[in-house]
Amino acid sequence: MLKRTVALALGLSLGVSSAVLAATWTGGDDLPTNPLACDGTAAAPVAKPYDGGEVTNQPDRKGKPIKVVDVPKLIGIGYFNATSKGIAEAAKELGNVDVKTDGPTQANIDQQISFIDNYITSGVDGILFAANDPVAIAPVLKKALAAGINVVGYDANSEPNARQWFVNQAEFNGIAKSLVDNMAKEIGEDGSFAIVTSTFTTPNQARWISEMAAYQEKCHPKMKWLETVEAQEDNVLSFNQATTLINKHGSDLKGIFGMTSVATPASAEAVTQAGQCGKVAVIGLATPNAMKPYVDKDCVKSVVLWNPVDLGYAAMYTLRAAADGDLKPGATSVKAGKLGDLQVINGSEILLGAPYTFTKENINDFDF
Amino acid sequence: MTATLRSLLRHETILAILLVIVLAALATQSDRFFTTANLLNQGRLMTEVGLVALAMTFVIVTGGIDLSVGSILGLTAILLGVFWHNLGLPLPAAMVLAVLAGGIGGLINGLIITRFKVPPLIATLATLALYRGLAEGISQARSVRGYPEWFFVLGQGEVWGVPTQLWILGVLVVIAAVVLGLTTFGRATYATGANETGARFSGIGVDRTKMLIYTASGLVAGVAGVIFVSRVSTTRSDMGTGLELDVITAVVLGGTSIFGGRGTIIGTVLGLILMQALKNGLALSGVKGDGTIVVIGLVLILAIVASNIFSREGDG
CATH class of the missing domain: 3.40.50.2300 (Response regulator)
Known part of the structure; x- marks a missing residue:
């Protein structure tokens, strides 16, 4: 009896969680498409007003050393090791940024929120994040903006008004x-x-x-x-x-x-x-x-x-530019060190550039 | 009985001293730790774990365990979204129904444990998978957002300067402490955990006690689920994953014996505060997340070992 009950319970739960949706759809979604030009010339950016958030009472940080924390979805996986490598690289080049990566060991919304909350209290100047959930992370990011902290996202966005900028890896x-x-x-x-x-x-x-x-x-x-x-x-x-x-x-x-x-x-x-x-x-x-x-x-x-090292690198440069006041609402591009000028799209997003193609020549340079 | 009482007091005294030391040490490490704003904010963050830990204290005192609380929290959160968004019920009704659903989840745990004599560890391990699977199946990996402003008062707002949910936690702490410490039901709970056979022969309704406790555990996990949704303003099927471990840590740190028969609400509250203070204070002192987990593990071992050494009975 005991065994049957347990087996039934386990069986039910497995059955439900692996429930398969049968669908009969044969192509993409029905949303309008926007194909790029065949020769790769960048499409003219659609003018869209800035829809990011505003930092309240931001102190003058221009050129001053700043403390930044990077809170990815989770730590200890190759992908986010690569982004934090890029962030550290950019911070070293900039010379006036003290950055560390810290975050949950599982992609867990609650833990990520607690991490960011604690760093707000500890008084950092800037926060970089990759959101586990765009809505759940918004209240704590708004709190950071209200505390005068510069906030920039990468990889996974939050609601636009909960951060200043988001570095978009690929359209x-x-x-x-x-x-x-x-x-x-x-x-x-x-x-x-x-x-x-x-x-x-x-x-x-x-x-x-x-x-x-x-x-x-x-x-x-x-x-x-x-x-x-x-x-x-x-x-x-x-x-x-x-x-x-x-x-x-x-x-x-x-x-x-x-x-x-x-x-x-x-x-x-x-x-x-x-x-x-x-x-x-x-x-x-x-x-x-x-x-x-x-x-x-x-x-x-x-x-x-895309190249996650470049993604982290671009996010760090974007945050520095926002802290310095060089990247203001309405800007059309941002300088990102070796990556050159990156385009602003969709109001408050920075486009990393064309996707990255891994080939036999370069694939062994990456570990994620 | 007096000897047991004395050893209980000992554990809590040790824990209280440890807490004072930890608070003092953390306050010297960071001047932003011991501020009203930070402490109230930490209270907000620990409410969900705290609520569930109160019911878990009862569960563990009976010698049982409830591993399904995190999954019940997730299921409640999803049902709140489904009732309100998909079925179009008014939000207050959806909140009540979601909490009741949590209670039903707990009731099922209680039925499996008492009627079919399945050990609580196995029964709730199975429902941990079952309830999480249901949450994922019902939600189809979609989240429900766009709750009205007034709903956020519960998880993000304040009443007389104190986070709303901290009031709820406070009221429930008092109720739980009174029920466990001063009522017949509380004594039945201790008796069930200390010697179940003896309790049965003494005419105590062991099964009824257990049923009520597991149902309450589900209800409280449901309340925590609603508060959690309000705090993060969205529902997801993975909410509350791993919550059971934080809860059990706080309860055991608070001196409740995993073998049953011993434990107090005061101890659980102390354990809870100690854990949250360590997480927050260490982060503010610049310790990274992985370091914090190590310290919490060490403190747990230290507290249990210290309490065993000082307790002459050595029966823990």
Whole structure:
């Protein structure tokens, strides 16, 4: 009886948490798209008034040494080690910033809020953050602004009025362009391709796919879109779906896009095991560590993401500029050391630039 | 009985002395620690853990444990959002229903433990997974936002200069202390934990006591869930993950024996304050997050060992 009750309880909970949504949707979302120019000229920024927050009674910090704390979603993972490396690098170049990274060991909203709260009390001059939840973090960030602290986000945004600026690692149309351009380069202008995504309703993936479709139609009109398949963010399912694609379309299939950091390595593994390396190209969003084996074997030529070291670096420069009063509402660009001038978009966001393509030459420089 | 009482007092005295030392030490490390604003703010941050710790003291005194409180908190938060946003109920009604749902979660724990004689550790480990799974399934990873301004008074506002939720915690501390220390129900709780068989033969309604306590634990986790949503102004299915560990740490640090039969509300409150003071004070003195966890672990061991050494009975 005991065992049955426990088994029932566990079974129920597992059943509910892995409940699978059956959907019948076949493309991107229905939101309007904004494909970039084919030759890569930056689109004219849409004028949008500043929608960030205001610091209350900010003391004059121009050129003065400042104390900054960086609170990422969590600490101890490769990705945020890379961003804090970039932050430290920028602080060293600037010479007048004392920065440390501290945060929860799990991506937990409550702990992240407590960390920021304590640093507000301890009296820092600036806060850098990557939000675990855009709304939950807002009250504590507003408290920081009210206490005269400069607040800049990176990687994961908060509500705009809870921080001054947000460094945006990549726009949807930028990622789409980079993915489609790399695919066209590998399989030719008239190649056919398929997509392995998470689910048709995942917001980011659906947005990327819409932008990819719009960009492909505009700049590579002869490429052929075979099919989009769902694979959750599940390793085994992604592998099976990619294998099915290879068997189903045979030599028609020239390339596979992986839309998640799980689907991309799993598709690469499927292509490897099917002996199709060099015949079927795999291009996708993924972290370098997961893709190194396939890139080393020449099975995958390009992995698209952004450079997290640059992301942290840009965030630090943005915070310094905001503290110095050089970056004011209405500005159109900010100077970010070796990255040059970064564009202001969407009112109060700084665009890091075009996404980063990891190739055999550079992938071993990254560890995340 | 008097000997047990004396050893209880000993643990709390040691804890109180330790707390004073820690507060003094932290105050010298950072001049921003011992300020009214900071202390009240810390009170705000520890309310959810504090509320659940009160009920957990009862649970552990009966010799049980409730691992599902963090999941109940998450489930309550999601249900609050669903009742209000998806079903269109008025927010006050949604709040009451969500808290009641927490109580039902606790009642189910109590039923599994008393009717089917499942050990509390196993039963609540199962419902920890069950309730979290339900929260995730119901929410479909979507959060509910956009609560009206008045709702934030509960989690972000103040009443007579003190954070609103601290008043709730204060009232419940008094109620819990009176119930555990001065009533028949409190004595039944101790008797259940000290010697369950003996309690049964003495005519104490052991199962009824346990049912009430686990239900109360769920209700209080529900109240904490509503306060949490108000404090962070959004609901997410992962809210309260790991809360049970903070709660159990505070209760055990407060001198409640994990084997049951011993423990007081005063001890739990002292343990709670000590833990929060350490987290906050160490952060203000420039210790990083990972260092703080290490110190809390050490203090927990130190407090228990010290209390065992000084207690001649040595039965802890």
